[in-house]
Amino acid sequence: MHWLGSPPNFYRFAGALRPWLMAVALVGAVVGLYGGLVLAPPDYQQGDAYRIIFIHVPSAWMSLFIYATMAVAGLAALVWRVKLAEVVAMECAPIGAAFTVVTLVTGSLWGKPMWGTWWTWDARLTSELVLLFLYLGVIGLYNAFEDRRRGARAASLLALVGIVNLPIVHYSVQWWNTLHQGTTVDFLDPARSSIAPSMLWPLLVMALATHLYFFASLLGRARTGLLSLESGKQWVRILVDGQPAQTTGAPT
Amino acid sequence: MAHWFAMGGYAVYVWPAYAVFFIVLAWDWFAPALRRRRLTRELRGRLARERTRNARAARAEVST
Numbered sequence A: 001m002h003w004l005g006s007p008p009n010f011y012r013f014a015g016a017l018r019p020w021l022m023a024v025a026l027v028g029a030v031v032g033l034y035g036g037l038v039l040a041p042p043d044y045q046q047g048d049a050y051r052i053i054f055i056h057v058p059s060a061w062m063s064l065f066i067y068a069t070m071a072v073a074g075l076a077a078l079v080w081r082v083k084l085a086e087v088v089a090m091e092c093a094p095i096g097a098a099f100t101v102v103t104l105v106t107g108s109l110w111g112k113p114m115w116g117t118w119w120t121w122d123a124r125l126t127s128e129l130v131l132l133f134l135y136l137g138v139i140g141l142y143n144a145f146e147d148r149r150r151g152a153r154a155a156s157l158l159a160l161v162g163i164v165n166l167p168i169v170h171y172s173v174q175w176w177n178t179l180h181q182g183t184t185v186d187f188l189d190p191a192r193s194s195i196a197p198s199m200l201w202p203l204l205v206m207a208l209a210t211h212l213y214f215f216a217s218l219l220g221r222a223r224t225g226l227l228s229l230e231s232g233k234q235w236v237r238i239l240v241d242g243q244p245a246q247t248t249g250a251p252t
Numbered sequence B: 001m002a003h004w005f006a007m008g009g010y011a012v013y014v015w016p017a018y019a020v021f022f023i024v025l026a027w028d029w030f031a032p033a034l035r036r037r038r039l040t041r042e043l044r045g046r047l048a049r050e051r052t053r054n055a056r057a058a059r060a061e062v063s064t
Helices: A007-039 A049-080 A083-115 A123-144 A148-175 A197-229 A234-241 B002-009 B011-063
Strands: none
Touching: A007 A049, A007 A083, A007 A197, A007 A234, A049 A083, A049 A123, A049 A148, A049 A197, A049 B002, A049 B011, A083 A123, A083 A148, A083 A197, A083 B011, A123 A148, A197 A234, A197 B011, A234 B011, B002 B011
């Protein structure tokens, strides 16, 4: 853990791991989408419209999972002031925002044929929209600071405060009367899951693929972030230039 | 194939949803690559300028 905290070590490790994560994610996406779009039967109530579930639900899970990851990294950034934790927390935000946008748009495209409306201000949809604003707030606050390390710590604090929204998104379908359907997959009590195995396995494979994709994307972004933050350091000079920096004055 | 593509009449909702998923994630994947290329170019330029400056300073030192 300590070894990985050092930027040059992390840079090399992430660079080696990333292609493998992405490769498995792509294979998973192909398998999952084949299972979801071709093998799984149409839903008896929703026909083929339900097939949006195979991207909508994994994206929604990612929107929450990435937020939690960002908050944990943000906490580490605030407590220990580790550069790597700051970079990881800040690079989570755009990926999380991307998945939240996907969740909202695919949900809207699913809602129109099923509910007859693109959008409604119900608890699940509104709290997911708040999640998007939290991500955008973190990105905006981070960019508002001249000193990027101070910006990262300020934005980490916002990320930590916003964590109250996560249980609200998750439990909104139980706490309030909502148009949104209830939980489809119950991990704590699989017997309560209201989904056939032929539909469940593609969903879980897609969930795995999106998780791996997230880690691959995060590692790539964090590498670039570190490169930028450490641009004056010797390891970056060697990496970019192929040779160490010369000291000022006469060359020896 | 055409039957499959029709998605039981829901093609206009299903396919745009999948398109959004892939377009947004493609943006997420390729935008940092562009940022990275810009950054490396910038750093390389900065190092090159530094080197010429150092070389000039060294020459000046020799001539005095």
